[in-house]
Amino acid sequence: MLLRMSTLLLKTLREEPADAEVPSHRLLVRAGFVRRAAPGGYTWLPLGKLVLDRVTAIVRDEMLAAGGQEVSFPALLPREPYQVSGRWTEYGEDIFTLRDRRDAEYLLAPTHEEMFTLLVQDLTSSYRDFPVLLFQVQTKFRDEARPRGGLLRGREFLMKDAYSFDLDDEGLRFSYGVMRATYQRVFERLGLNHTVVSAVSGAMGGSASEEFLATAEVGEDTFVGCTTCDYAANTEAVVTPAPPAREATAPPLAVHDTPDTPTIAALVALANERQLGGRADWTAADTLKNVVVTVHHPGGADEVVAIGLPGDREVDLKRLNAVLAPATATLFDDFASRPDLVKGYLGPQGLELRYLADPRVAAGTAWLTGANQAGKHATDVVAGRDFTPDGTIEAAEVRAGDPCPACAGGTLTLRRGIEIGHIFQLGRRYTDAFRVDVLGADGKPVRPTMGCYGIGVSRAVAAIAEQHHDERGLCWPAAVAPADVHIVAAGRDGQVEAALTLGGTLARAGFRVLVDDRPSVSAGVKFTDAELIGIPRTVVIGRRLAEGCAEVRDRRTGERNDVPLVDVAGAIAGKLG
Amino acid sequence: MLLRMSTLLLKTLREEPADAEVPSHRLLVRAGFVRRAAPGGYTWLPLGKLVLDRVTAIVRDEMLAAGGQEVSFPALLPREPYQVSGRWTEYGEDIFTLRDRRDAEYLLAPTHEEMFTLLVQDLTSSYRDFPVLLFQVQTKFRDEARPRGGLLRGREFLMKDAYSFDLDDEGLRFSYGVMRATYQRVFERLGLNHTVVSAVSGAMGGSASEEFLATAEVGEDTFVGCTTCDYAANTEAVVTPAPPAREATAPPLAVHDTPDTPTIAALVALANERQLGGRADWTAADTLKNVVVTVHHPGGADEVVAIGLPGDREVDLKRLNAVLAPATATLFDDFASRPDLVKGYLGPQGLELRYLADPRVAAGTAWLTGANQAGKHATDVVAGRDFTPDGTIEAAEVRAGDPCPACAGGTLTLRRGIEIGHIFQLGRRYTDAFRVDVLGADGKPVRPTMGCYGIGVSRAVAAIAEQHHDERGLCWPAAVAPADVHIVAAGRDGQVEAALTLGGTLARAGFRVLVDDRPSVSAGVKFTDAELIGIPRTVVIGRRLAEGCAEVRDRRTGERNDVPLVDVAGAIAGKLG
Secondary structure, rough: EEEEOOOOOOOOOOOOOOOOOOHHHHHHHOOEEEEEEEEEEEEEOHHHHHHHHHHHHHHHHHHOOOOOOEEEEEOOEHHHHHHEEEEEEHHHHHHHHOOOOOOOOOEEOOOOOOHHHHHHHHHHHEHHHHOOOEEEEEEEEEOOOOOEEEEEEEOEEEEEEEEEEEEEEEHHHHHHHHHHHHHHHHHHHOOOOOOEOOOOOOOHOOEEEEEEEEEEOOEEEEEEOOOOOEEEEHHHOOOOOOOOOOOOOOOOOOOEEEEOOOOHHHHHHHHHHHHHHHHHOOOOOEEEEEEEEEEEOOOOEEEEEEEEOOOOOOOOOHHHHHHOOOOOEEEOHHHHHHHOOOOOOOOOOOOEEEEEOOOOOOOOEEEEEEEEOOEEEEEEEEEEOOOOOEEEEEEOOOOOOEEOOOOOOOOEEEEEEEEEEEEEEEOOOOHHHHHOEOOOOOEEEEEOEEEEEEEEEEHHHHHHHHOOEEEEEEEEOOOOOOEEEEEEEOOOHHHHHHHHHHHHHHHOOOOOOOOOOOOOOOOHHHHHHHHHHHHEEEEEEEEHHOOOOOHHHHHHOOOEEEEEEEHHHHHHHHHOO | EEOOOOOOOOOOOOOOOOOOHHHHHHHHOEEEEEEEOOEEEEOOOOHHHHHHHHHHHHHHHHHHHHOEEEOOOOOOEHHHHHHHHHHHHHHHOOOOEEEEOOOEEEEEEEEEEEHHHHHHHOOOOEHHHEEEEEEEEEEEOOOOOOOOOOOEEEEEEEEEEEEEEEEOHHHHHHHHHHHHHHHHHHHHHHOOOEEEOOOOOHHHHHOOEEEEEEEEEOEHOOOOOOOOOOOEEEEHHHOOOOOOOOOOOOOOOOOEEEEOOOOOHHHHHHHHOHHHHHOOOOHHHHHEEEEEEEEEOOOEEEHHHHHHHHOOOOEEHHHHHHHHOOOEEEEEEEEEEHOOOOOOOOOOOOOOOEEEOOOOOOOHHHHHHHOOOEEEEEEHHHHHHOEEEEEEEEOEEEOOOOOOOOOOOOOOEEEEEEEEEEEEEOHHHHHOOOOOOOOOOOOOOOOOEEEEEEEEEEHHHHHHHHHOEEEEOOOOOOOOOOOOOOEEEOOOOOOHHHHHHHHHHHHHHOOOOEOOOOOOHHHHHHHHHHHOOOEEEEEOOOOOHHHHHHEEOOOOOOEEEEEEEEHHHHHHHHHHO
């Protein structure tokens, strides 16, 4: 491959694009890899398309090596299969739907569990046909409420989705393990520093799932690690260790006048000032905060629910939504319609709505909380004695320093990452929905069990750019760079010709070559552009051409060496290897 | 590449699929290359995906060799650019449109002229940046009224669309010529017997265009050739040679009672019987047929129009719609609302609507036609004397034997083909719409001129299947076959192992290999499947394995040769080369 910048459709930008919030977005636009074409939709320009294709090729290579068979489904699909699975309703506004000229309903499929299940039902009949591992690399569409970060969260993006079908749980676990190892190899080859974390399955359904997060400050996902053991999880998946249930030893519930204390801070200050319950050491952690939310069930029904949690923690809506999925929750704000809900003075005792408590609100624990009358709170409100929650819920924020749920003594640390892969042990949700049965080895029908495995291919390009850049521009890992070598002709007589000659020689030797042969561009601009574009090696054809030498530069380290022209191929090959 | 049929997701069918009308559709489904997933939407199964990828690779290779740069646009685009160009309205029901969660309007783009024009406006500024040739290979969506023929006319399909931008007409003609030659190379490499025909541009706009038609009985396009010269055109593009205008020498118009003659046949019979105008040699070609149609203009306005043509010809609605595009026409049938239009007895003289005449209805020609009164016709109705058409129109059917418009003496022959490519000299329709100007060499602004060039990639797979099959199944050309060699293990002891060993050897030597290692399938079924799947060479590991021999079969010719195992690679390479 030999690309000439004199004809390449490329315009680098010196200014930051106004709408770009994160480094990968800024740099991919500035270096001419992508351009915005629609809200959440990007055009891949020639250099960007080369990177996307190389990333795709690595993903495909590893999927085939793992025994995957590649297929390709339509993106535009009729409503029926998604109606059967329930996802038409569950996804709601998050998917694009349309009606065709005959008024039939279609969707742009977010993923293809339904269709792969139907295909396997169509093409298999016996236990001999299993296991099956299928994948596709496909443009996906989702009506994201808030597209952001350029390629990081778009409404149209490239995804590799794979599906395994096994006859029993052991087979599923094996397939899942193969995909887990495959994903680690894929992300290693892509040069992505990543962590595998436990995750919740969300609208996909199923039991076990893990996310592959590329560590990055701009990542949307927060994940925890343990200071002591190897526990790692998405914050949505963190399980709060509950204290053991105990006898209620507290005095009886007592109601106190607490005027003007609608906030935890005001309540704690007043409780200490007035020494409620004979104490002056009240902290927010001793109070029970009751947050009212509206839960929107798929299909349209709304339910008002109260959530109880220690007063020193906020409700994390992302964690709450993860446990409620496919339902979603928003903060309740229509207190005018519910005079029984006294805002700022709510307590769980006697509330007439569903009450879900944080695991820390264990049976026997005593709390300072609202008395359900304006200006009044109650002390010694004991869980299991004065109120009984309708269940527990993981809705409280996770904080650094929280105890590790997996070991004794470890505490949690928090980091941020970009979700680049997600693997699920789905189980039989879809084979049950479509009643898929095949002949078992014993002559009886067997219902296959499924796994599904996704990689955000276009998002991975952005994640690589997040992890591989510096203040001067992008620094692509060799495996995915748009070219292996960027030859810069400084511009004097004969240098452009020499650069093109060297480029031809290197291209014939199998290198991917970009030559900056632009006639009316200064050497300084060419060097700046080369650093912005970020190809691993730059070869400068400049002053020392007369002596038969070029300068080889390493984009990442900045190292520079003068090399005889005849040795350039060897010098680059050594560096790339 | 080594694929094993024991694990391949493949189920061949002995029965014809009920919904398949054409050979390519029947065979691609029966041989397990595609499966229907939606109305007009097909899933590519593993073998089909391999063929699709090989076809795509050839298209990409030739586009890059022609200097094309690959990009990739979103498919889901906002309404605005298509509103500016007018295509939002022109395409009407033929495109899929939707509204997002904020009620903004989007379309699934049928092609991307608007977006490529905006991209070039964004990334270029000077004459030095031209010419530019860009392409993408992308899934396209069209709301076809009648999807048919499997991959031949779908609602979701793979297309390569390319766009050239030049500074002047000469440049456009050059770019167009490069693309024309490129397309011929592409279709030659794909093994497609094809004809390049003049075409009309339809809703794309622009001046010159040609179609590449793969000759096939099942083709939707009818095209003409000349018995004498090299003229070739889509029937929609055939221009009817008009007779020269001449003096009107006919007697004055005379009205005759012609009861019960609402059809041309009845009229001719009566005219001869009664010797109207003193003649008994009337034929349908002497009558003037007047067909009333409703023209639906984009945006919603309807217009009633009459079309005059010799009575021995029918209106060809496909030709009519081609000249009216982006408007469309349907036959008018609401005569009750227009008492001035006397059905069966219409004549152009005194009609109160727009009247468009076939070119054969030249000034000075005299006709037997309706008198606009029930049961009456008129003789010697002379064009230019008794009526003057509002214009001419190419709406009459083209017939074999019609005179060639390009030479003297030649006549037309008719054949059918599948449109696999279409190239357009678009001109400045889109650069005008978006006011794209760049700095010219003389310092003045220049407006670039555009060409656009499409290849139906998935349709090409079906066209190849149409041209390359026999009664036993598919016969893929080597360049696009899913594999180079299909090794069949007849099934006795050791034959499967020998087949896999040979497969491994051939795969390491660079061959694409499919091995039929299915344990419980008879040799007969394996041979039948091999012929259905249609890989160019089959190697049978059977009786002569003990002597170290295999049988090499040629799928197309049926030729069979016993070859020592060690010579199989050479035998296949020779055949493929």
